[in-house]
């Protein structure tokens with residue numbers, strides 16, 4: 001099997017006193033995502049997509065949120081660790097695509113910075129990583145600005 005796809009999803013609550021980090025980029029905003037690590041929901045969704053594609057479990061198995069090691073962890077370090085596993089298994093990333101569903105803040109102004117962080121880690125050119133910001137049209141907890149959700153899909157291939 002040369003090519004494989006994976007899907008990932010993550011959701012975190014917004015809370016006071018937390019930094020907002022998405023795609024490895026610190027976004028100025030009064031609230032941040034609550035979680036054990038830095039709660040970077042975009043990176044977490046990408047990690048689960050990669051692990052799903054390579055058949056290597058999921059983020060909770062590799063980096064349990066009960067492990068003090070991952071407390072306030074930089075999620076891009078977890079992504080790097082996942083890419084090392086993926087490469088050891090003989091895979092490379094063809095492309096990845098992601099959606100950030102957030103009522104606020106605006107995502108578009110930060111997409112270029114996210115790609116600058118994530119593309120070298122994934123080993124892809126900027127045109128092989130899609131990141132889109134969507135609102136939830138005011139609907140539900142996302143629309144009320146209480147949570148941010150992220151979806152990601154990847155295509156990997158055996159080298």
Ligand code: MG
Nearest residue numbers: 010039041044
């Ligand atoms: Mg998460």
